[in-house]
Amino acid sequence: MNLEKVIFGFFIILACTLNFGFFIGDIDEPALHHPMELGAAVAVNLIATVLKFGDRTHLGATHLATSLVASLQLVAAAVFWMVHVYGQGLPMDGPSVSTVVSLSGGALLANFISITLLIGETLRQGR
């Protein structure tokens, strides 16, 4: 067992699961999408991105690209939330929360690709 692989896999999968947890639920129902979970998804996605730094293989480059996409989408969602609630002082209503959730949905897709790459890599290793 390789500890590096455990940590690597842990963060990538956690990034995806947190993302999924935030995303699931009616898209325009603010009560079903907790900001804490979005914050956690942002933090874990950033860590997963940094973990992928410095891998020179082609697969490593694709990995990094997917994580960068996911982080970008989640940070965009968080910034939108922040500006909407604190910048403009408006309550979190249906249309606004649906923007945030759809952004996180895009990130979720990137995270799925990331996990697919992880699984593919693991299967190819065969040991």
Next chain:
Amino acid sequence: MSDVLFLILRRMRAPLIVLITLYAVAVFGLAITPGIRADGTREYMSLFHAFYVVSYTATTIGFGEIPNAFSDAQRIWMILTIHLTVIGWTYTLGSIFALVSDITFRTAVARSMFTWRVRHVGAKFFIICGYGQSSAQIARALDRLGYRIVTIEQRPERAAKLVIEDISQPLIALCADARFPDVLRDAGIHRAECAGLLAMTSRDDVNQTIAIGARTLRSDLQIIARVKDATAQQNLLALGGIQVVNPFETFATNLALDLDAPDVLRLEEWLTDSPDAHCPNRLGIPAGPWVIVGFGRFGRAIARVLDARHIPWRAVDHRGGAALDDEQHQLVVDDDTDRALGGADIAHAAVVVAGTDNDAANLAITTLARRVSPKIYVVIRQNHVADSVLIHAARANMRFVQADIMVHECLQLIKVPLLATFLRRVAVEGSHAAAAVIESIQRSLGRGAPRVWTFHCDVMQPGMFAAFFQSGGCPLQLSLLQLDPFVADESLACLPLMLARGSDLVLLPATDTTLMPGDRILFVGDERAERLQRRYMRDVTAVEYARSGVEPPRTWLFRVLRARRERVAQSRRQAGSDRGN
């Protein structure tokens, strides 16, 4: 560039992860720690406010308790946050500073800057591997010719000095081992602007590796390697396409020429010297036995020349190891130079060679030899450029300066490659041919101005294309290139020395020779003739003007008009002759 980025990403991975984790823990902790409002009710800080507070606390800016006064629980969490994040930042900043001062990182940065500068050089350049005395002189000479210089020097202390080198265009220098192909690639060996590579390090095996590597990477490049060992020289020559300069061999060859065919050497020295030098006189080495002091590679090269001409010689060396291949007991091994010179019978010698690798010792040898026999002919070796004043003070009859010979030979190969071929050919023909060449140059051009250049009948040049393919089958004669392209019937001060057609060489070609595409002609003459002669290559109408003395039309409309006029004139002439009949 990718190396630098890669290193940053690699090294900063751990500090960045630590920092993100600490921030995440601090922000979430603060958000779930209960606060108390003024009216006593519980209130949780939002993620946004928590991130704001942690951001200014972690960077130790500390605005205070915003937006509301903290509860004690929140203060406890803030104490923890402050200490943890300060540690995190210290670790991250420390890693950044360590990375910047790290030798691997600095090497990577220097390498990527070097690569960037080579890529944007924008002018013809030469790669010089190894920057010593001779390389510095060659670099200055090439700089004056308008080339940029890319140097690769292995020794860091030498490489550090390169930035203060006094030449007009700054050197592009890298401290690296040029034996690695990726170093040569970064030095721009594949670039079209790369005009040649000189392997000039002090070690033969290194030069050999560099030259072979460069030849493999790019087969059409001019590669010159400095080699002092006969085996390495043969290896490189066998590979082909590499020009080898061996300073000891060159000096020995010159010596042999001077003994056998002094006019060949005179011609060579005259043509390769600086412009407007006079034809040198013969050296006049006296006949008689030689004494060679210092029997290393230099001494042996001279001994071989003497052996081939059955001139008696004795050698003196303080190292016993040199005696191994001494069959005729010509070598005296002694630590005491004075006694050794006596043992080598200096009193009856005609020539003494002070050829050790120590300049002070060479001066001492000269003095000792002159004390015994004041009229002796002295050949002295100068090892360091800085000792030039000392060696001049010895007033030797002939000097061997390795750096000078290297510079001379390399520049000759770079500036006029055909000249080296010509001189080799003349050496084969012998002193008689050389004397004839000197005489014909002096007769047609006077005593000074031995400027040498090559005229290439390159059909890729517009002027040559027009002369060969658009002239209606009119042959191009060699004598035409000796005419002024601007003033009809004026001739240029130049003389063709040799015509090279494929592998055929013709010495002093006749002026009615018909030229073929691809011919190369070695000319000697003055600077003005060289400049004007280039017009024949560049200018489409120059050849036609020189042939007919009439400036031909340059544009399509006037060409059509002229063709029409000629047709009319011809039909009139015909009509006139018909009427006459």
